[in-house]
Amino acid sequence: MGKLDIAQYYPSVRADLVAAALHRTGAPVGAIRLIRDFLREMVEVESPAGLPIGMDSSGVIGNLLLAPTDIALAPIALGLVRWTDDTWVFVADRSQWSSVISTYAAVTEPLQLRMNTEKSILLDDEDQARAAIRDSRIDYLTDGLESFMSEEQAFNGLVEQVASDEPDWKAVRFSLGALRSQASPLALPVLEQHSYILDQEPLAAGRYLLQLAKKETTRRRLDRDWVTELATTGPDESTAVRQIQLCRVARELRPSRTHGRRFRDLAEAPPRRSVAPLQAWAASAWGASADHNSGEAVAMADHVGDFTLRRACALTIDRSSLERSRRNSVATKLRRIDPDLEPTLSFLGL
Numbered sequence: 380m381g382k383l384d385i386a387q388y389y390p391s392v393r394a395d396l397v398a399a400a401l402h403r404t405g406a407p408v409g410a411i412r413l414i415r416d417f418l419r420e421m422v423e424v425e426s427p428a429g430l431p432i433g434m435d436s437s438g439v440i441g442n443l444l445l446a447p448t449d450i451a452l453a454p455i456a457l458g459l460v461r462w463t464d465d466t467w468v469f470v471a472d473r474s475q476w477s478s479v480i481s482t483y484a485a486v487t488e489p490l491q492l493r494m495n496t497e498k499s500i501l502l503d504d505e506d507q508a509r510a511a512i513r514d515s516r517i518d519y520l521t522d523g524l525e526s527f528m529s530e531e532q533a534f535n536g537l538v539e540q541v542a543s544d545e546p547d548w549k550a551v552r553f554s555l556g557a558l559r560s561q562a563s564p565l566a567l568p569v570l571e572q573h574s575y576i577l578d579q580e581p582l583a584a585g586r587y588l589l590q591l592a593k594k595e596t597t598r599r600r601l602d603r604d605w606v607t608e609l610a611t612t613g614p615d616e617s618t619a620v621r622q623i624q625l626c627r628v629a630r631e632l633r634p635s636r637t638h639g640r641r642f643r644d645l646a647e648a649p650p651r652r653s654v655a656p657l658q659a660w661a662a663s664a665w666g667a668s669a670d671h672n673s674g675e676a677v678a679m680a681d682h683v684g685d686f687t688l689r690r691a692c693a694l695t696i697d698r699s700s701l702e703r704s705r706r707n708s709v710a711t712k713l714r715r716i717d718p719d720l721e722p723t724l725s726f727l728g729l
Contacts, residue, residue, distance in 0.1 A: 380508040381468045384498035388464035390429040394418035476501045533557035534565040552583040559587040577621045585624020592631035611641045626660035630667045639668025659691035666695025
């Protein structure tokens, strides 16, 4: 078994090559142009180059861009498993490894991607290969469905890592993912007791909590005070991702009036480019709370300076809750505030 890896994959992805890959799939030209321009503009505002880390859409594009490597390696390999830029290739004997390397390079070099030679290695020792399979959490894919991590195994694995002085965060992510797929509430007390997990692994923990919040049978287990406190404390660049995830969770919990005011205060805080997405999600959580009303949403949209936040405020308005005359008034005011809100108003039916 061999392992292939791209050095600094997400930061190395070029906007024009993303556009070309999307074009080959038949994606709409307008959507391709928007994605390409977005990636270019991120660099212009001094954000890291390449695909943004942490966005779900980055994973889709990142997998699409390397899909040709799967096709190229298929005739050589007995089988392969790939997660984004991490590829595990199974070959009949070590003599085929050079063909794997040259084939992989032939596909990735035109994409201006550099193979990580330190991590791209052949493991021809059976014990090493089995250890790599186990540590990479691909054993359930290679050994059969009977070895898929059970609810109890996932929980015990999470507890074991949290108790360690140096947790294996990949293992934590895997355990949370397994528990999320089974909508198991077992990890909830662990996260409540060890909130630092949400800062270290905000996406894995946030998605797990969101799954619980969306299901009626597990929603009531979530402590709304705890969610609100962690979602609204800050913000700064080190906590923003965690807070965004918890704002998403809070929206599903339908915050009380008291909790809603905290989300509104966060949304109305002095705008900063680095946390503008967080303020938009805070507005969304406020929109689901008992503190929300359409008049306040229009007022908030009127005095905030960021378009993303203005749009988020507008999206909190429920057309069905307004009388016809009130709908017209709200729509007129929002059009006056920002004509670019027109597509949003059309979406809302205003």
